[in-house]
Amino acid sequence: MRKSATLLIICALSLAAAPAMAEKVFGAIAFSNSTGKFGWVKNTATKSDAQSEAVVQCGVDDCDTVVVFPNCAALSVGDGFGMGFSADKSASKAEDTALAQCDGFTTNCIISTSFCNDK
Secondary structure (H helix, E strand, O other): HHHHHHHHHHHHHHHHHHHHHHOOOOOEEEEEEOOOOOEEEEEEOHHHOOOOOHHHHHOOEEEEEEEEEEEEEEEEHHHHHHHEEEOOOOHHHHHHHHHHHOOOOOOOOEEEEEOOOOO
16 A cells, blocks of 8 residues: 555656646847847746847847747848748748748848747
8 A cells, every 4th residue: 555655646746747847938039120130049937038138139229029939930131121030830930931021021031040949
């Protein structure tokens, strides 16, 4: 009886710990419309941390967060600082959408950054 009770406690503790391992992390991209500079971060604990850290990384007064995400994201920039951004489950899908969005505003769009969180 003790062995089965001990096993039951171990299983319960394992299940209780599982959600902590599955916690999301967040990334963000910030962009300056006046300069075309951008900043990005990944693997932050909260959306708020991701937003503020991306703005700091951008380093320009008019930097604004354009996307916060749990998976992958991409930023595309073209002529005249026209841009597009996207978040998706894969970097390639985010890139495709960011390019299409940028192409709707300007020409010569390229991917400026594309990355995924580690979790």
